[in-house]
Amino acid sequence: MAQYDIHHTCGHEETVQIYGTNVHGERTRKAEWLESKPCRDCEREAVREANLAGAAELEGSEKQVSWANDLRAKAIGDIKAKLATLDTQYIAAAQDWKDAQRKAGEAIIEAMLAETSAKAIIDNRDNLVSHYGAVAQQAAK
Numbered sequence: 106m107a108q109y110d111i112h113h114t115c116g117h118e119e120t121v122q123i124y125g126t127n128v129h130g131e132r133t134r135k136a137e138w139l140e141s142k143p144c145r146d147c148e149r150e151a152v153r154e155a156n157l158a159g160a161a162e163l164e165g166s167e168k169q170v171s172w173a174n175d176l177r178a179k180a181i182g183d184i185k186a187k188l189a190t191l192d193t194q195y196i197a198a199a200q201d202w203k204d205a206q207r208k209a210g211e212a213i214i215e216a217m218l219a220e221t222s223a224k225a226i227i228d229n230r231d232n233l234v235s236h237y238g239a240v241a242q243q244a245a246k
């Protein structure tokens with residue numbers, strides 16, 4: 106185990122513990138890999154921004170808007186992660202089924218991005234996916 110001062114690409118510095126041996130430069134490689142990326146906070150922020158790309162502006166107090174955007178960014182990330190498994194964990198599944206899953210997931214993401222009420226997201230925070238699944242179905246009619 107050793108501590109490394111990592112200088113991330115975003116300009117932030119972090120001291121990290123890197124475990125394991127360094128007989129073949131394993132720890133050094135891990136440190137170099139970490140230095141080739143932004144820090145965890147910036148990476149998280151970049152993912153949040155990517156998930157909220159194209160999102161409609163929310164109405165509500167500053168606190169509500171920030172919370173609601175966190176909630177929808179996380180829900181969108183979860184859906185994207187689930188859709189990504191279609192090509193890895195469901196290789197043998199029927200293409201029609203996969204296409205339908207993908208279409209449904211993308212429609213839910215679209216409905217979440219189109220939401221303009223911070224309160225609506227916060228009120229439905231425990232079932233965002235099913236709520237916006239219903240919204241998407243309604244919109245498709």
Ligand SMILES: [Zn+2]
Pocket residue numbers: 113115116117143144145146147148
């Ligand atoms: Zn950073």
